[in-house]
Amino acid sequence: MEIDGLTARLRSGLVRLAGLAASLLAAAAVIFVAIDVLPGDPAAVVLGLNATPDALAALRSEHGFDQPAPWRFMAWIGALAHGDFGISTTYRVAVAGLIGERLAVSVPLACLAMGLSLSWGLGLALLAAWRPRFYVVVTAFGEIGLAIPNFWLGLLLILTFAVGLGLLPSGGFPGWEAGWGALRALILPAIALALPQGAIIARLALALLNETLAEVYIRTAEAKGLSRAGVLVRHALPNAMVPLLALMGLQLSFLLGGSIIVENVFALPGLGRLMAQAIAQHDIITLRALIFLFAATILTVHSGVGILQATIDPRLRRASGL
Amino acid sequence: MRVHNGLRAIMLACAFSTPLAAQVPEQVTLCMPLEPPLLDPTRGPAQAIRELTYGNIFETLVAIDRDGRLQPGLAESWKVSADGLVYDFKLRSGVSFHDGTPFTSFNVAYSVERAKRPESRNAQKWIFDPILRVDTPDPLSARIVLSRPTANFLYGLAWGDAVMVAKGSAAENATVPVGTGPYKFSRWVRGERVELVVNDRWWGAKPTFAKAIFRFISDPAVQVAAIKAGDCDALSNLAAPEAIPALKRDPRLAVTTGYTEGKTILAMNNGKAPFDDVRVRRAIAMAIDRQQVIEGAMSGLGIPIGSHFSPSHPAYVDLTATNAYDPMKAKAMLAQAGFPNGFSATLKLPPPAYARRSGEIIAAMLQQIGVKITIEPLEFPQWLERVFRGKDYDLTLIAHTEPLDINIYARPDYYFQYRSPAFNAALNDAETATSDEARNAAYGRAQKRLADDAVNVFLFLLPKVTVTKAPLTGTWTNWPLPANPLAELSWK
Numbered sequence: 135m136e137i138d139g140l141t142a143r144l145r146s147g148l149v150r151l152a153g154l155a156a157s158l159l160a161a162a163a164v165i166f167v168a169i170d171v172l173p174g175d176p177a178a179v180v181l182g183l184n185a186t187p188d189a190l191a192a193l194r195s196e197h198g199f200d201q202p203a204p205w206r207f208m209a210w211i212g213a214l215a216h217g218d219f220g221i222s223t224t225y226r227v228a229v230a231g232l233i234g235e236r237l238a239v240s241v242p243l244a245c246l247a248m249g250l251s252l253s254w255g256l257g258l259a260l261l262a263a264w265r266p267r268f269y270v271v272v273t274a275f276g277e278i279g280l281a282i283p284n285f286w287l288g289l290l291l292i293l294t295f296a297v298g299l300g301l302l303p304s305g306g307f308p309g310w311e312a313g314w315g316a317l318r319a320l321i322l323p324a325i326a327l328a329l330p331q332g333a334i335i336a337r338l339a340l341a342l343l344n345e346t347l348a349e350v351y352i353r354t355a356e357a358k359g360l361s362r363a364g365v366l367v368r369h370a371l372p373n374a375m376v377p378l379l380a381l382m383g384l385q386l387s388f389l390l391g392g393s394i395i396v397e398n399v400f401a402l403p404g405l406g407r408l409m410a411q412a413i414a415q416h417d418i419i420t421l422r423a424l425i426f427l428f429a430a431t432i433l434t435v436h437s438g439v440g441i442l443q444a445t446i447d448p449r450l451r452r453a454s455g456l
Numbered sequence: 457m458r459v460h461n462g463l464r465a466i467m468l469a470c471a472f473s474t475p476l477a478a479q480v481p482e483q484v485t486l487c488m489p490l491e492p493p494l495l496d497p498t499r500g501p502a503q504a505i506r507e508l509t510y511g512n513i514f515e516t517l518v519a520i521d522r523d524g525r526l527q528p529g530l531a532e533s534w535k536v537s538a539d540g541l542v543y544d545f546k547l548r549s550g551v552s553f554h555d556g557t558p559f560t561s562f563n564v565a566y567s568v569e570r571a572k573r574p575e576s577r578n579a580q581k582w583i584f585d586p587i588l589r590v591d592t593p594d595p596l597s598a599r600i601v602l603s604r605p606t607a608n609f610l611y612g613l614a615w616g617d618a619v620m621v622a623k624g625s626a627a628e629n630a631t632v633p634v635g636t637g638p639y640k641f642s643r644w645v646r647g648e649r650v651e652l653v654v655n656d657r658w659w660g661a662k663p664t665f666a667k668a669i670f671r672f673i674s675d676p677a678v679q680v681a682a683i684k685a686g687d688c689d690a691l692s693n694l695a696a697p698e699a700i701p702a703l704k705r706d707p708r709l710a711v712t713t714g715y716t717e718g719k720t721i722l723a724m725n726n727g728k729a730p731f732d733d734v735r736v737r738r739a740i741a742m743a744i745d746r747q748q749v750i751e752g753a754m755s756g757l758g759i760p761i762g763s764h765f766s767p768s769h770p771a772y773v774d775l776t777a778t779n780a781y782d783p784m785k786a787k788a789m790l791a792q793a794g795f796p797n798g799f800s801a802t803l804k805l806p807p808p809a810y811a812r813r814s815g816e817i818i819a820a821m822l823q824q825i826g827v828k829i830t831i832e833p834l835e836f837p838q839w840l841e842r843v844f845r846g847k848d849y850d851l852t853l854i855a856h857t858e859p860l861d862i863n864i865y866a867r868p869d870y871y872f873q874y875r876s877p878a879f880n881a882a883l884n885d886a887e888t889a890t891s892d893e894a895r896n897a898a899y900g901r902a903q904k905r906l907a908d909d910a911v912n913v914f915l916f917l918l919p920k921v922t923v924t925k926a927p928l929t930g931t932w933t934n935w936p937l938p939a940n941p942l943a944e945l946s947w948k
Contacts, residue, residue, distance in 0.1 A: 184501070189575065192575035304685035305682060309645050
């Protein structure tokens with residue numbers, strides 16, 4: 135019995151892994167083709183209007199652009215498998231290093247924003263479910279959070295806290311060596327990112343909590359003498375967590391790569407700006423590495439969320455064999 | 457409404473009651489719009505490389521100053537032979553690179569040889585084309601021998617593409633630049649800033665600032681916020697001209713408006729019907745009200761030009777009255793050329809704001825004479841591929857930012873596809889002239905030929921808007937070439 139269960143779990147884990155690998159390979163193929171058909175010669179962008187044919191040819195061969203497409207694809211996949219992302223045509227340094235530097239900004243920023251949005255999103259939802267007279271506050275917060283474009287919110291925060299009050303820097307990032315200064319630089323962007331995300335969490339969480347609170351077993355729990363707060367924390371919250379986790383997984387992937395606008399407003403050297411620069415400079419080597427990384431993040435986060443959900447919800451565990 | 461006004465009042469009060477972030481007397485922060493992709497001006501065309509490194513990290517034999525004049529750089533003095541073929545440079549003594557390597561005539565020979573290599577990525581190889589050889593009679597004398605007289609040779613040597621490098625460090629200059637200039641590279645937080653520290657062994661007068669930071673802020677609204685918050689001591693070129701009035705009212709800031717060498721043109725495909733007909737090109741030129749484009753697209757900043765030449769050069773001739781704005785005459789001219797009802801054409805626009813904004817206005821103006829314009833916005837790589845290299849376009853709008861680049865009209869396969877023996881002769885006279893008068897007169901003829909042939913519609917010079925903290929002095933008002941020499945800055 136025990137052993138059977140273990141083999142089943144192992145097998146299902148392997149199936150998940152194989153699925154992940156197949157998805158990654160498919161994503162790589164799509165990314166390669168999509169970027170390859172983009173019009174524009176990276177060498178021409180790098181060398182400018184007065185480039186000589188010799189220099190163009192030399193640059194193309196240095197990056198292997200003169201090879202046939204299938205060969206280039208195989209070479210790329212092979213290098214990826216070794217963790218080699220290639221050399222950026224614009225910056226002339228290893229893409230892995232470039233991405234590493236940017237992750238040091240984007241990951242802490244995403245975590246900070248996620249923490250903020252979760253705490254006020256969930257906090258507000260619990261508040262409204264606990265004391266329905268706060269309902270209107272949560273709805274208003276949700277509407278405002280969704281309606282304000284985050285670049286505008288970012289500018290508003292800069293005008294208030296940097297230009298007006300002089301409390302925080304208007305943007306930029308001094309590097310982690312600066313310690314507290316580095317963290318200070320992330321506060322406003324994290325708020326700008328977290329407000330709309332928190333609004334989404336608040337609305338979804340409130341709807342889920344209310345749905346659970348209408349269940350018959352809640353009335354039973356209340357009849358047993360459990361307080362409103364106790365019911366919320368013990369029964370309603372765990373039930374709301376499964377769909378919320380799925381949402382947070384999506385938000386985390388978005389925050390890691392999709393904050394191009396907020397990074398631009400705050401002049402932060404994150405992944406989003408690297409992506410924007412790679413597109414503008416037609417740096418296809420950096421571009422495809424980044425898109426692949428985003429695809430891989432989304433796929434991995436998705437699998438991770440699946441496992442987490444199964445841990446929380448026994449029904450899902452049984453269904454997936456984990 | 458009352459709440460809104462109250463909030464505004466509070467924010468305004470805050471804005472004017474707080475002083476700018478405290479000035480650090482030893483350090484200066486310059487904010488510029490674009491980040492350089494690398495820090496070696498001999499290995500890429502990006503203007504941002506020059507803005508950061510020229511005269512700061514790297515130096516040239518001869519330098520261009522803020523007024524566009526040639527000044528001694530690493531060469532103390534020079535002599536040119538009567539036939540214009542031999543240039544003798546006397547080098548400054550006691551100069552060394554940041555890593556301690558002494559600067560000698562061998563570095564001159566090496567820098568030239570490196571730029572001339574077939575695989576070299578130098579963006580302006582034409583500067584080195586006329587060079588036959590470099591002799592090094594002694595460590596402080598360099599003799600450059602040309603294969604043909606070249607009037608602008610010294611001027612080319614003053615460009616960022618001709619900075620002096622050392623054999624031991626040149627390969628790494630893209631990421632760890634080692635030059636002879638007043639500032640040494642310290643670190644690069646990619647995507648955000650480059651930090652420099654003063655070079656104590658520099659040959660010139662000791663600079664005011666021990667440390668300098670270049671920060672990269674592309675969004676115009678964010679640039680304005682950063683200077684108002686005191687996070688930048690200077691903005692080298694503000695991208696939002698509409699913000700100028702508000703910035704000028706702020707007593708803590710100083711705003712100056714000047715110009716660059718960016719000749720903004722509506723380029724026409726001279727090799728494609730109907731633009732191969734000079735009457736059609738003249739009609740297009742006459743349909744465009746230059747001043748209105750400058751008002752509408754550039755908030756009135758930008759100096760009108762009538763040919764592909766900058767008013768800052770002594771050889772400049774004012775040709776803005778050639779094919780002057782006259783829509784009636786333009787219509788008549790189109791009818792003469794066989795298009796009484798006009799025709800349709802596409803206008804392909806690269807991304808910069810000046811191009812997109814001017815393009816919209818020009819499309820409306822051309823509509824007035826019956827030329828129906830379809831605007832096609834392109835990303836820069838696609839613009840390079842399709843317009844610049846593929847010559848697949850009717851009309852396009854772009855600024856040519858290199859100084860003194862009228863010679864591009866002599867290239868038969870350049871994207872305008874203009875071919876004129878008369879122009880080529882005038883240009884050749886200018887380039888081989890041995891006196892300034894003869895050279896300037898020949899440049900005058902070349903400019904006039906371009907204007908008469910209405911090769912393109914010549915619009916305006918791109919402006920440079922500098923915003924600084926009021927006590928900072930020494931920034932360049934104009935950009936005879938893109939540079940922000942830090943050694944010239946100080947607090948009042």
